Amino acid sequence: MKKFEINTEITSYDGVEELSAPIRALMKKAIEAKSSAYAPYSKFRVGAAILLENGQIITGNNQENAAYPSGICAERVAVWHASSQYPNQQMKAIAIAASSASQQLSEPIAPCGACRQALSEYELKQGAKLPVYFMGEVGKVIGVQSVMDLLPMAFDKSFL
Ligand code: THU
Secondary structure (H helix, E strand, O other): OOOOOOOOOOEEEOOHHHOOHHHHHHHHHHHHHHOOOEOOOOOEEEEEEEEEOOOOEEEEEOEOOOOHHHOEOHHHHHHHHHHHHOOOOOEEEEEEEEEEOOOOOOOOOOOOHHHHHHHHHHHHHHOOOOOEEEEOOOOOEEEEOOHHHOOOOOOOHHHO
16 A cells, blocks of 8 residues: 655735736736626626737636536636637636625635636646636635646546
8 A cells, every 4th residue: 555645836815916917917807707707597707717828818707507507617618718719829827706696705716626627638738737826706816837736636638
């Protein structure tokens, strides 16, 4: 038997003002993207913004459906938009922001497992880390330098 540890480096920023200028601008786009979320059921709005290597920013937001599982998260709307429209552009970072009608979210809202898996595909494809930053409505921002920091022992194409 052998035990091992997996270490993750996570940075906690006290607020958006502590972010670098490009990441702060990216988070601003994620915050703006929340406003066009279609979330009539959960009333939980999420916005995501991806910075491409050419400087363009691709945004997405959650899109819900009366058949609940047919809805989709903001991160996957954004990453699939980016990959489908700009397949050869490296993704430099993704920022995610969330807000809820029922309470002010002052803690960072982490991307769900399915979105981590979807993002990991593109990080692997591009062969370069994709840093992830996420927050609630106000307050702290969490940053990691790679999707893999949020998804240790991920399933990937090497298993196929
Ligand atoms: N949601 C996202 O957009 N991203 C996540 O990572 C977690 C959850 C959305 C899905 C659904 O529309 C609402 O938030 C409540 O789960």
